[in-house]
Amino acid sequence: MMNSCAVAELTQQINDKISAIRRMLELRTVAKDQDKRNILLKLGRDIIAINGLLDNFEMQVHQQRDMLKCLKELEGFFQEDLRDGQHLKDNMPPHMPRKGMQTVNGVLTQSKQVESQQPQQQNPPKNPHRNQIREMKFITTEEFESVPQYMKGRVTYNQLNAAVQSINTAVTEKYTILQQPAKNMSNAARKLYQRFKDEETKDTKGQFFVVEADIREFTQLKVDKRFHAMLNMLRHCQRLRELRGGGLTRYLML
Template sequence: MAKVETINRENKVQEQGNCGSAMDLISSLLAIGNEQSLRSVVSNLGQELAVCHGLLVEMEAEVQQQEKLRDRLKMIKMSVERQRSEAEHLQENVPPYLPKPTRSCNTGPAVKREEATKAECTKKSKEDATAVKQMPLISPEEFDNIPAYLRGRLRCEQINVVIQEINNAVAAKYKIMHQPLKSMKAPARKLYSRFLEEEIKETRGEFFIMEADIKEFTQLKMDKRCYNILSILRHAQRLREIRCSGFVRYIIC
């Protein structure tokens, strides 16, 4: 009994000491806060503590997210291992009554598939070689965005008629270019020679026509109105011009 009372007295003394030390700390902090020279330091410490608190909150959220991701990965790993185990079991326990694969049933369809794939690729490459680039028509929205000084009194339908005529000219020109030389008649051979002479370094790999082609393959008149429409098409990025040796080549974009 005397021992218990002694312990209680010691605890009370310790509590009084803790209270005294806490009061001393509070008094010290109040004294610091009242000092003008230390107020800025205390304010900076408070701001830094707030920043640290925000970083700790972000780190806690990131840790929680990573824990969720870890749990999901564990579930995926368990599922993959289970499926692999099932696949290995099926491979080791194939029923004996199932038919075994033979050489004929494996190679035959594979060869046919390979031949069909080669034929399809050959057909596609031929189509790509003869494909001709065409200009898309001008939409009403694009027409409205064309500057008024270019449009003038032109209508969207009139511009699209010129686009269709130029597309027809391009198609006619490159139809001749893609023909075998031996199958050409004299007029086509003459045009083919002119097309080759008109090729320059800047037009390699491009589809283009010249004024002579427009006159040859269309009913368009190369007047002021037609040149104005060509300027509109250049503004709308349907074609671009290359000027060389006094001639204009219209590149299809």
């Protein structure tokens, strides 16, 4: 890239060459002897040199114009990304975690508040993998748009992900009870534990699932027509599958 000093220097050289040519032409009439002819030959070479400088100058100007055009395009892309980022910041979906927030039982909570509410464990679990409860991933906007309109009805993107959050709450609460030592359970927890075990089959072994009773027990989500419509959408997005048997419909996490 040529700076202003280089351009000024090149311009001065061209002006100097032109001035020299002008003086030589004025002396052309006196170019009778061999010495004067040699000077004229030198003028020819200088003209060729000037043409080369002008070509180089023109090429540099074109390069600078192309570079300026590219920089303006990059600036446009940057401004567009900046606007998209600001739009995402101003329209953050309510189910998305934020800085300083933590998801507990499917609910966004302040991290410090979570730490104060969670009791300190005296002894770490013997098997750290035992407490890993599988939860359903939230639906992306692309997946939501892929759901047929007849299946969506009036369900919005945020409502569907709120249902995902509630199902995750039920899964977490259920399997937290199943993973507790029996001696630490209350009578209510023992009854739930027994119901959970009775609902298991050989096909659910190693799987995480909930039934409608779990949704009613652990969440405020209404088990109605809209709920079942959202379950159809979640099946379409491959978040869960149904397993029927014994008069129950089990919703297995995928």
